[in-house]
Amino acid sequence: xxxRLVDIAHARSGDKGDTANVGVIAxxxxxxxxxxxxxxxxxxxxxFRGMIExxxxxxxxxxxxxxxxxxxxxxxxxxxxSLKTDAQGKVYSTAxxxxxxxxxxxxxxxxxxxxxx
Amino acid sequence: MxxxxxxxxxxxFWGDDLDAPRxxxxxxxxxxxxxxxxxxxxxxxxxxxxxxxxxxxxARDFVGAMESVLRAVVERGVKIIANAGGVNPPxxxxxxxxxxxxxxxxxxxxxxxxxxxDLLGRLDQLIAAGHPLANMETGEPLxxxxxxxxxxxxxxxxxxxxxxxxxxxxxxxxGRSTDTxxxxxxxxxxxxxxxxxxxxxxxxIVAGHIIECGAQCSGGNCLYDWRSIPDxxxxxxxxxxxxxxxxxxxTKHPNTGGRVSVxxxxxxxxxxxxxxxxxxxxxxxxxxxxxxLARDGxxxxxxxxxxxxxxxxxxxxxxxxxxxFKAVGTLVYxxxxxxxxxxxADKILRERLDRLGLRFGxxxxxxxxATATHGHLAGxxxxxxxxxxxxxxxxxxxxxxxxxxxxxxxLVLNGPPSVxxxxxxxxxxxxxxAYWPALIDKSVVKTKVDIxx
Numbered sequence: 001x002x003x004r005l006v007d008i009a010h011a012r013s014g015d016k017g018d019t020a021n022v023g024v025i026a027x028x029x030x031x032x033x034x035x036x037x038x039x040x041x042x043x044x045x046x047x048f049r050g051m052i053e054x055x056x057x058x059x060x061x062x063x064x065x066x067x068x069x070x071x072x073x074x075x076x077x078x079x080x081x082s083l084k085t086d087a088q089g090k091v092y093s094t095a096x097x098x099x100x101x102x103x104x105x106x107x108x109x110x111x112x113x114x115x116x117x
Numbered sequence: 118m119x120x121x122x123x124x125x126x127x128x129x130f131w132g133d134d135l136d137a138p139r140x141x142x143x144x145x146x147x148x149x150x151x152x153x154x155x156x157x158x159x160x161x162x163x164x165x166x167x168x169x170x171x172x173x174x175x176a177r178d179f180v181g182a183m184e185s186v187l188r189a190v191v192e193r194g195v196k197i198i199a200n201a202g203g204v205n206p207p208x209x210x211x212x213x214x215x216x217x218x219x220x221x222x223x224x225x226x227x228x229x230x231x232x233x234x235d236l237l238g239r240l241d242q243l244i245a246a247g248h249p250l251a252n253m254e255t256g257e258p259l260x261x262x263x264x265x266x267x268x269x270x271x272x273x274x275x276x277x278x279x280x281x282x283x284x285x286x287x288x289x290x291x292g293r294s295t296d297t298x299x300x301x302x303x304x305x306x307x308x309x310x311x312x313x314x315x316x317x318x319x320x321x322i323v324a325g326h327i328i329e330c331g332a333q334c335s336g337g338n339c340l341y342d343w344r345s346i347p348d349x350x351x352x353x354x355x356x357x358x359x360x361x362x363x364x365x366x367x368t369k370h371p372n373t374g375g376r377v378s379v380x381x382x383x384x385x386x387x388x389x390x391x392x393x394x395x396x397x398x399x400x401x402x403x404x405x406x407x408x409x410l411a412r413d414g415x416x417x418x419x420x421x422x423x424x425x426x427x428x429x430x431x432x433x434x435x436x437x438x439x440x441x442f443k444a445v446g447t448l449v450y451x452x453x454x455x456x457x458x459x460x461x462a463d464k465i466l467r468e469r470l471d472r473l474g475l476r477f478g479x480x481x482x483x484x485x486x487a488t489a490t491h492g493h494l495a496g497x498x499x500x501x502x503x504x505x506x507x508x509x510x511x512x513x514x515x516x517x518x519x520x521x522x523x524x525x526x527x528l529v530l531n532g533p534p535s536v537x538x539x540x541x542x543x544x545x546x547x548x549x550x551a552y553w554p555a556l557i558d559k560s561v562v563k564t565k566v567d568i569x570x
Contacts, residue, residue: 010341010380014389017254017554023387025380027341051492059393061406063422064383068390076481079552080158083445083481083509085489093340095491 001108002100002116009035011093018078019054020089022096025066030111032065038101044069047099048092069096118361119148122307124300124324125356127186128152128199129331131159131176137331137354138182142189144370147356149303150189152182152199153296153329160293161437161550163203164237164268174205175290180212183288187217190287191225198278198299202290204237204268206230209290210569224570229281231291233564236269236434236557243561250434250555259555265439267550271432271557274399275321276312277564278302284568293435295398297325300357308361312400319403319425320363322396327367327385327420328355334367334385335416336375341384348374353416364421366413377416399432399559401425431556440551441478442518443511446525447485449538451503456487458533459506465532466508469524477512477521505538511549518546 005024008031013022024039026032045056054072061068075089076082086092100116108115125147127138131154141150154176167174179201189195202209210228217226236243240263244250250259250269259266270293279302281289291299301321304310310317327334335355336346353373359365368377375381386405390396393405402425409422450458463482470480483489485505487498498504510521522544529539 010384012338012340012384012388016389016391017552021387021390023384023390025341025383025387047494051494057392059390059406061387061393063406063408064386064410066383066387068387068393070391076479077551080549081440081443081511081551083443083479083511085483085485085507091490095494098491098494 001103001105001113003103003108003113004116005039005099005101006097007114007116009097011097013089013091013093015075015078015089018073018075020071020074020092022069022071022092023066024069024096025064029065031113032062034103034111034113035067036060038103039067039099044096047096118309119307121358121360122149122304123147123356123358124149124151124303126151126153126328126331126354128154128182129329129333130154130156131178133331135178135181139185141354141356142186142195144353144373147195149196149198150186151299151328152179152197152201153299154179154199154201155203155293157435157552158437158550160204160270160435161267163205164437167205172208175203175209175212176201179209180216183213184216184220187220187222191222194287196282196303197288198303200291200294200299202230202292204235204292206232206290206292213288213290214569226288227286228569229284229286229289230567230569231277231281231289231294231564232567233277233562234270234273234293236271237266240266240269243557248557248561250436250557253554253556259436259553262438262553267437267439269434269436271434271562272399273432273562273564274298275302275305277566279306281566281568282306284566286568296329297322297398298400300325300328301400304359315401315425315427316423317363318401320365320423322398322401322403323405323408323420323423324357324359324365326396327382328357330385330388331355332375333388334382335369335377336381339381339384341380346376350374363423364419366417366419368417377418379410379412379418382410382418397429399428401428430559432559432562434555434557436553436555437550438553440549441511441513442515442546443509443549444518444522444544444546445507445509446522446544447505447507447538448525448528448536449503449505450533451535451537452501454499455501455504455535456484456498458535459484459504461533462506462528463508466524466528470521473520475517475520477510477517479511481509483507515546522546
């Protein structure tokens with residue numbers, strides 16, 4: 001079953017130099033495992049291909065039902081150097097929430113995940 | 118010892134809501150008001166102001182804030198902690214004293230002035246003594262840009278603030294203190310936390326991280342269920358009610374808008390997060406994966422479980438340096454084929470700049486309304502009703518950037534059709550003041566506290 005991240009998580013992003021961070025937080029505690037399993041470092045790197053110049057790191061925060069991603073080389077130099085509208089990486093958050101993941105039907109039903117429409 | 122200490126945040130950056138400090142001292146009981154004014158670029162702006170006038174170089178908004186909270190300080194004993202001193206904490210203190218005198222509160226303020234973070238005057242000596250101040254991201258030595266440096270400040274921790282409070286200060290003014298130390302220091306002072314009470318110190322840092330961006334933890338900029346967040350026009354800024362064991366509740370004053378919930382606090386916790394296992398500060402390294410959040414009634418979130426570890430022997434240094442010039446120009450293209458027209462204008466502009474022989478370190482064009490922030494993820498935007506071409510250049514040559522600024526307007530008449538939105542005039546050429554993050558041995562940074570009455 002196809003599931004949109006925006007239906008199962010919320011997010012906030014910020015910057016540190018030329019790196020944007022995106023914290024993605026599951027809307028329900030039981031959906032954190034879905035984020036952990038399907039929103040992998042590689043999947044996120046693939047999602048942002050062509051938009052960022054560097055690599056992606058992922059950290060897990062099960063205590064907050066959250067994952068934290070670092071997107072390196074995402075801000076055209078960052079800070080005052082950047083020519084981007086989103087020089088401080090404020091809306092990479094919702095860009096990540098555009099992701100659609102493919103969850104096996106049984107698992108999706110068990111966790112009552114909302115299907116992408 | 119107080120059982121509960123209340124620290125309220127009244128300012129999340131220089132430019133935040135001018136009335137928030139007053140609302141924080143009048144909206145309910147608090148012990149401390151914490152005001153954070155300094156972002157990375159702020160120090161260089163303040164340094165430029167100080168060069169023009171040696172009595173400036175601090176966040177002038179703070180003087181107005183002090184005026185608005187003076188009665189609470191004098192009559193109710195609320196203490197103020199602010200990094201408003203910028204590159205000139207003594208001048209900031211003098212300005213605050215002048216306001217107190219004007220309001221008839223002469224002698225009521227005991228101001229602790231923290232200095233020692235400013236390394237600008239010591240840079241050559243430090244480099245000569247073997248401190249390369251290498252860029253944390255690129256590894257390059259500071260000597261590469263030394264002649265273009267505008268300001269250099271070490272991020273200092275809670276100790277000098279605790280010292281000032283210990284000496285009876287009711288207003289503490291610092292330069293480049295870390296944002297989080299402004300909240301942690303009063304808790305450390307009140308509860309007598311030692312320099313090795315890692316878990317409590319880390320809890321104080323996390324409390325600081327949650328409230329340092331003002332209303333961003335109490336409903337502002339919150340994506341979770343954003344439509345339901347009430348009365349943002351009257352948003353309540355956050356405060357923490359902390360206990361000696363390191364647990365604290367995040368809340369806001371009654372009868373204010375916004376919301377404090379596990380979700381609003383979680384969003385703020387992940388904001389600007391790096392490696393959550395080591396949130397490094399001068400006092401302690403906090404492990405953000407140990408934080409537990411729980412609802413504690415309406416607009417109350419209990420925070421507990423935080424673990425800390427000893428800090429490193431380095432301090433972070435923020436150096437600002439001149440890094441060339443930039444300008445950004447915009448034009449709006451309209452349906453039909455808005456995106457395609459904007460793309461053609463972009464192509465034409467690049468060709469013209471090239472023919473003029475102008476060279477830039479970077480040219481970036483974005484299509485606002487289509488792909489500017491979400492790129493290809495935004496999907497097919499060929500039917501967008503309007504698209505803004507946002508065209509920016511940067512480079513070391515001011516004349517080239519200025520010449521570029523004259524190339525936008527002609528496109529209105531000699532480029533693609535259905536174009537508008539040039540009322541703002543020619544793009545403004547700005548000098549870029551860039552940020553150079555570095556580390557330095559803690560032992561070479563000596564902070565000092567002066568008490569002014």
